[in-house]
Amino acid sequence: MSYKEKFWDxxxxxxxxxxxxxxxNDEYACLLCSESFEDGIIYPIDGILYEAKKAVKRHIEEAHNSVFDYLIQLDKKYTGLSQHxxxxxxxxxxxxSDKEIVEAQGGGSTSTIRNHRFKLKEKEKQxxxxxxxxxLLHKDKNSKNEDTLINFHKGATMVDDRYVITEEEKxxxxxxxxxxxxxxxxxxxxxxxxxxxxxxxxxxNRFEQGRVYSEKEVNAILMAIYSDYVTIRRYLIEYGFMDRSRDCTEYWIK
Structure with a gap:
């Protein structure tokens, strides 16, 4: 199971x-990226030795700042939250406090902030x-449902009915x-x-998460799959599977 699947599961x-x-695999895996830490191994971080469980926590702090920061930066299609x-x-x-938030925003009223608190509480209940x-719908996990929808990567673009794909169809x-x-x-x-x-x-899936590829390396992998590798490369970028630097010299899984 890839780390993307682990995230959604x-x-x-x-x-x-x-x-x-x-x-x-006897390891602690970061759900926010592909980093993993094998139990029983000691990991040196900033001159301090950590066991696997503590190492993954430190990794999250250093690489992602916090889980809250990572999740809240996800697209609205995943959080359901407006920018405000x-x-x-x-x-x-x-x-x-409500008063401090008003001051931080440079204006407004505390009643508006209280209203936001109320709406977010209602959203939490929902x-x-x-x-x-x-x-309850998925409680019987032992029975394989061919109509189960598959999950796509978090960086997926243009999400619409094209992404409604069942396991059987896939x-x-x-x-x-x-x-x-x-x-x-x-x-x-x-x-x-x-x-x-x-x-x-x-x-x-032929590419490694966290690795940066040159255009030549990307082309070599894609050429082994299909002759028109340029088209494949373009669609990987267009649909948000991969990202690249502005000068197109570096590529990585998005």
Missing amino acids: ATIEELANGYTYDAL QKEILHYFEKGL AKVFLTLMN NKVLATYFKQGLEGELDTFPSKEKRKLIVLQNII
Whole structure:
């Protein structure tokens, strides 16, 4: 399971911590990136030795500042929050009073801030009910539902009905376009949007999270998959699977 899948499959408690324990690999994995820390190994950080669990916590502080900061910077399609609501939550997180928030904003009224507190409390109640409904809907995890929707990366762009893809649909598309197996060559590049996304999601797995690639390295990997590697590279950028520097000399998984 990739770290992106772990992020979406994590419990609320695990997301709040920012990491999860992988019993299979005996390691603590950061949910915000691909960093992991194997249990039983001592990690030196800033001249101090840490066990794996404490090391992943320090990593989150240094690499992401805090879980709160990371999550609140996610796109509105994931948080459901407007930019102004995010700013208000930042003030709440700092422990500012209504009067102090008004001063920090350079104007307004405390009644407006109280109204924001009320609306966010209502949003919290709604979220709890919704999560409970979804937990009840998926309580039988042992039964495989072919209509289960697959998750896309957090950097996905242009999210609309093209991203509504079931596990069954995904498997059929991959079998059609990767006839030699998921690690093999791409038979042909699809023209339909949903199929493009599924194919690109499989291709991006050929790259390592956290590694920076030169354009030559990206081309070499893509050429082994499909002859028109330039088209594949362009779509990986366009759909938010990869990002690159302004001069197009460095590429990385978004």
